[in-house]
Amino acid sequence: MLHIFNSLTGKKEPFEPINPPFVGMYVCGPTVYNHVHLGNARTFMSFDVVFRYLRYLDFKVRYVRNITDVGHLENDADEGEDKISKRARIEQLEPMEIVQQYTVGFHNIMAQFNALPPSIEPSATGHIVEQIQMVQDILNNGWAYESNGSVYFDVKKYIDAGHDYGKLSGRNVDELFSGTRALDGQSEKRNPMDFALWKKASSEHIMRWPSPWGDGFPGWHLECSVMSTKYLGDAFDIHGGGMDLKFPHHECEVAQCNAAHGTDAVNVWMHANMLTLNGKRMSKSTGNTLLPQEIFSGENPFLSKPYHPMVLRFFMLQAHYRSTLDISDAALLAAEKGYNRLHEALGMLSDLPTSASSTIDVDHWGERFAAAMNDDFNTPVLIAELFDAVKEIHRIKSGEAAISSDDLQRFDTLLADYVYSVLGLQPQSEKNSNDSLEKLDAALQVLIHLRNQARADKNWALSDDIRDQLMEKGIVLKDGKDGTTYTIQS
Amino acid sequence: MLHIFNSLTGKKEPFEPINPPFVGMYVCGPTVYNHVHLGNARTFMSFDVVFRYLRYLDFKVRYVRNITDVGHLENDADEGEDKISKRARIEQLEPMEIVQQYTVGFHNIMAQFNALPPSIEPSATGHIVEQIQMVQDILNNGWAYESNGSVYFDVKKYIDAGHDYGKLSGRNVDELFSGTRALDGQSEKRNPMDFALWKKASSEHIMRWPSPWGDGFPGWHLECSVMSTKYLGDAFDIHGGGMDLKFPHHECEVAQCNAAHGTDAVNVWMHANMLTLNGKRMSKSTGNTLLPQEIFSGENPFLSKPYHPMVLRFFMLQAHYRSTLDISDAALLAAEKGYNRLHEALGMLSDLPTSASSTIDVDHWGERFAAAMNDDFNTPVLIAELFDAVKEIHRIKSGEAAISSDDLQRFDTLLADYVYSVLGLQPQSEKNSNDSLEKLDAALQVLIHLRNQARADKNWALSDDIRDQLMEKGIVLKDGKDGTTYTIQS
Numbered sequence: 020m021l022h023i024f025n026s027l028t029g030k031k032e033p034f035e036p037i038n039p040p041f042v043g044m045y046v047c048g049p050t051v052y053n054h055v056h057l058g059n060a061r062t063f064m065s066f067d068v069v070f071r072y073l074r075y076l077d078f079k080v081r082y083v084r085n086i087t088d089v090g091h092l093e094n095d096a097d098e099g100e101d102k103i104s105k106r107a108r109i110e111q112l113e114p115m116e117i118v119q120q121y122t123v124g125f126h127n128i129m130a131q132f133n134a135l136p137p138s139i140e141p142s143a144t145g146h147i148v149e150q151i152q153m154v155q156d157i158l159n160n161g162w163a164y165e166s167n168g169s170v171y172f173d174v175k176k177y178i179d180a181g182h183d184y185g186k187l188s189g190r191n192v193d194e195l196f197s198g199t200r201a202l203d204g205q206s207e208k209r210n211p212m213d214f215a216l217w218k219k220a221s222s223e224h225i226m227r228w229p230s231p232w233g234d235g236f237p238g239w240h241l242e243c244s245v246m247s248t249k250y251l252g253d254a255f256d257i258h259g260g261g262m263d264l265k266f267p268h269h270e271c272e273v274a275q276c277n278a279a280h281g282t283d284a285v286n287v288w289m290h291a292n293m294l295t296l297n298g299k300r301m302s303k304s305t306g307n308t309l310l311p312q313e314i315f316s317g318e319n320p321f322l323s324k325p326y327h328p329m330v331l332r333f334f335m336l337q338a339h340y341r342s343t344l345d346i347s348d349a350a351l352l353a354a355e356k357g358y359n360r361l362h363e364a365l366g367m368l369s370d371l372p373t374s375a376s377s378t379i380d381v382d383h384w385g386e387r388f389a390a391a392m393n394d395d396f397n398t399p400v401l402i403a404e405l406f407d408a409v410k411e412i413h414r415i416k417s418g419e420a421a422i423s424s425d426d427l428q429r430f431d432t433l434l435a436d437y438v439y440s441v442l443g444l445q446p447q448s449e450k451n452s453n454d455s456l457e458k459l460d461a462a463l464q465v466l467i468h469l470r471n472q473a474r475a476d477k478n479w480a481l482s483d484d485i486r487d488q489l490m491e492k493g494i495v496l497k498d499g500k501d502g503t504t505y506t507i508q509s
Numbered sequence: 510m511l512h513i514f515n516s517l518t519g520k521k522e523p524f525e526p527i528n529p530p531f532v533g534m535y536v537c538g539p540t541v542y543n544h545v546h547l548g549n550a551r552t553f554m555s556f557d558v559v560f561r562y563l564r565y566l567d568f569k570v571r572y573v574r575n576i577t578d579v580g581h582l583e584n585d586a587d588e589g590e591d592k593i594s595k596r597a598r599i600e601q602l603e604p605m606e607i608v609q610q611y612t613v614g615f616h617n618i619m620a621q622f623n624a625l626p627p628s629i630e631p632s633a634t635g636h637i638v639e640q641i642q643m644v645q646d647i648l649n650n651g652w653a654y655e656s657n658g659s660v661y662f663d664v665k666k667y668i669d670a671g672h673d674y675g676k677l678s679g680r681n682v683d684e685l686f687s688g689t690r691a692l693d694g695q696s697e698k699r700n701p702m703d704f705a706l707w708k709k710a711s712s713e714h715i716m717r718w719p720s721p722w723g724d725g726f727p728g729w730h731l732e733c734s735v736m737s738t739k740y741l742g743d744a745f746d747i748h749g750g751g752m753d754l755k756f757p758h759h760e761c762e763v764a765q766c767n768a769a770h771g772t773d774a775v776n777v778w779m780h781a782n783m784l785t786l787n788g789k790r791m792s793k794s795t796g797n798t799l800l801p802q803e804i805f806s807g808e809n810p811f812l813s814k815p816y817h818p819m820v821l822r823f824f825m826l827q828a829h830y831r832s833t834l835d836i837s838d839a840a841l842l843a844a845e846k847g848y849n850r851l852h853e854a855l856g857m858l859s860d861l862p863t864s865a866s867s868t869i870d871v872d873h874w875g876e877r878f879a880a881a882m883n884d885d886f887n888t889p890v891l892i893a894e895l896f897d898a899v900k901e902i903h904r905i906k907s908g909e910a911a912i913s914s915d916d917l918q919r920f921d922t923l924l925a926d927y928v929y930s931v932l933g934l935q936p937q938s939e940k941n942s943n944d945s946l947e948k949l950d951a952a953l954q955v956l957i958h959l960r961n962q963a964r965a966d967k968n969w970a971l972s973d974d975i976r977d978q979l980m981e982k983g984i985v986l987k988d989g990k991d992g993t994t995y996t997i998q999s
Contacts (some may be wrong), residue, residue, distance in 0.1 A: 150947055465979060
């Protein structure tokens with residue numbers, strides 16, 4: 020049975036959907052004001068595997084991942100410019116042009132990572148009516164107040180009424196209150212801990228909508244409470260996001276849902292951990308930062324070569340989603356080797372010799388794979404099990420182990436299910452380009468072999484002829500001390 | 510100077526942007542309740558070329574193409590089920606899951622066609638606030654009335670006040686009035702010609718939003734007026750769409766904008782023509798229908814083989830966007846030949862012999878290409894000119910014509926600009942997979958040649974060796990009466 024680590028309780032718990040076989044899952048998506056960050060890509064890849072495994076278990080999953088296209092301010096204290104608006108100002112574009120540009124870029128990157136699109140991908144600007152409605156509900160229930168055209172959540176009142184603000188993030192309320200700087204007389208907030216549900220738009224603010232409190236825009240935390248409950252109901256199964264969103268974003272979501280609907284809304288909170296680069300926190304200001312496309316293209320100062328998106332995916336899944344993961348050239352090189360070794364073994368499956376009976380127990384392998392994933396989606400353990408299976412494949416090939424043709428088919432299906440459907444790695448046959456490169460390599464090895472024979476026979480005319488004919492087609496043979504290699508001209 | 514055929518005036522007119530170098534262009538996008546139709550794909554491809562050519566002319570284009578995700582009812586008389594809701598009911602999904610599924614599919618198809626994403630891709634559900642506001646404006650200005658929780662545009666009042674309803678579509682108003690069936694006493698409309706700005710949602714209707722007139726959803730025509738003017742201003746340059754949208758959709762847009770803002774909003778109306786299949790109208794009910802992905806995969810009863818998206822794009826651009834176009838196997842085969850011939854010639858450019866002086870006038874070629882596109886985006890004439898240029902390339906190669914190295918570079922740039930940037934065909938070098946297939950073919954031809962020599966020398970051992978070594982790698986040689994061919998096993 021599947022167990023999931025619930026950030027709210029700090030424990031692994033058996034997963035019991037509210038309304039089986041349906042599962043509702045909400046994951047906080049990107050704020051589309053810039054290229055998607057590698058750390059965010061890891062988070063979305065982690066939840067892609069959660070989505071895939073739940074589907075593999077035959078749950079009917081509705082997976083909602085939002086696009087934040089308004090309301091995310093530069094700092095968490097409800098101050099500073101809107102991230103999208105600022106970028107629009109810098110690039111001299113309409114904010115929605117920024118949104119489109121980086122949404123398209125985000126989708127392209129996730130497609131290269133072979134991440135499935137979510138079932139619904141709602142945007143904050145697409146749910147202004149619903150957000151105004153939820154602000155109204157919270158106001159009506161007495162947990163918020165209007166101040167100068169903005170509406171704030173009254174955290175102190177919420178706590179004084181006995182609500183456990185801090186229960187998700189584990190923050191101590193007293194510390195929170197003493198830790199925030201005192202408000203000057205100008206503040207619209209009653210208390211520094213209060214957070215915006217609706218912000219008044221200044222006259223130069225482009226992104227604005229009419230509301231009962233005047234023209235403004237929704238607070239960042241609000242959109243996720245609104246869109247998750249709109250599409251998944253007032254109580255749903257899983258809410259995920261990056262670890263950095265636990266506070267204040269997710270803590271505020273819990274408070275908002277309680278204030279509006281009287282429930283936490285979420286049964287299981289899941290948080291994916293952070294990525295470091297060469298042992299240090301990624302940060303633009305220090306230059307210790309790397310984008311997915313810089314890894315695919317090889318254009319970066321950190322890595323010795325480009326890495327294929329599937330290698331990066333495989334690399335990330337070699338760590339558990341709740342562990343931090345350090346990216347480095349050595350680690351990626353090792354992952355690439357492993358990825359190739361795994362696929363090489365899978366490629367052998369169809370040609371394995373079969374016997375009348377099997378020395379291997381396919382059901383047992385299925386149980387081992389399931390046990391790994393059922394333990395809070397433990398992909399590193401699953402991958403270790405898969406490499407044990409690779410050893411078994413080699414043993415069958417060399418005759419040290421035996422498999423019946425029936426079992427071989429089941430083994431093949433089982434491995435394909437876990438490698439392709441659950442881990443979301445791409446089967447070799449879909450990589451057409453690589454495939455024809457492999458065939459080209461094979462054909463060229465035959466030609467190099469023939470030419471070597473001609474040279475051994477001192478048939479220089481033939482040897483030169485082979486070289487010249489290939490050269491004409493843009494394939495250059497080069498004789499070195501380690502034998503003959505080739506380069507392909509484009 | 511660029512001239513565009515304006516559907517409103519029925520004339521080709523010089524294109525003068527309202528606020529150069531900026532150009533605002535709005536195109537009606539898909540209703541995402543099903544796979545994108547081939548005819549729609551043609552429309553979007555036509556406007557992709559318009560977008561590309563305007564950019565090539567150094568205009569700063571803001572290209573808005575919407576996603577219709579609510580309000581498009583099954584018939585144009587404001588009756589019947591919402592297309593998205595109906596599909597959701599049939600597939601037992603949330604309407605927004607339908608929207609997501611077919612939006613992702615649409616984007617994938619357009620990416621395969623190498624169509625650029627628009628600058629902004631707004632959705633109808635994402636602009637409920639703005640739509641309610643425009644309904645309110647039209648009501649306030651006296652051109653609409655509320656009836657039983659719905660709001661209708663008062664076409665008769667609009668006409669009686671002297672507005673030319675029908676000026677875009679050329680419909681005769683008297684005929685329109687007499688042609689529509691009389692209303693029974695139950696109708697909410699004052700007149701059958703009136704159209705919905707806002708529809709009351711029945712109790713079982715899932716897609717609904719609160720409004721001053723009760724819970725409901727926006728009328729289909731409204732969204733385009735709202736989103737075009739929101740992102741492009743109350744007067745903008747170009748509005749495009751399929752010919753079938755002229756009436757009632759675009760005619761209603763004109764009326765709405767006049768009613769709300771007192772202007773037509775649009776300077777130039779452009780309409781793309783329809784696609785037929787084997788000479789007949791495409792229609793699901795008769796089975797005479799074909800989807801883009803069925804053409805790419807070859808899985809359809811109409812065509813002899815799969816066709817690459819670029820061949821289909823090239824085929825479509827061989828017709829003018831205002832002409833009907835018939836798709837058939839013979840026409841696609843011919844397009845494929847032409848596409849290959851064009852690319853073959855472009856591939857020769859870098860290896861052409863150069864001379865001290867030129868017999869060709871590159872500037873003159875540039876003028877010919879521009880003249881074609883400036884004549885209402887006449888892509889078939891441009892393609893004919895490009896094939897004349899292909900002949901010139903062959904003449905240079907054979908020594909019948911001469912080009913200086915300077916001119917060759919300019920010629921190369923000019924051709925690449927029109928073929929890749931303007932027509933949006935994909936350069937060969939980006940087709941890695943095809944490229945390695947070509948190299949593979951070259952290497953195999955060398956091997957087949959060597960094997961033929963071995964057979965002529967009665968060296969059967971070598972001949973068999975070559976065949977067997979290739980077979981081992983999944984490359985099968987086959988000797989037939991027309992020589993040796995090969996097949997590649999995956």
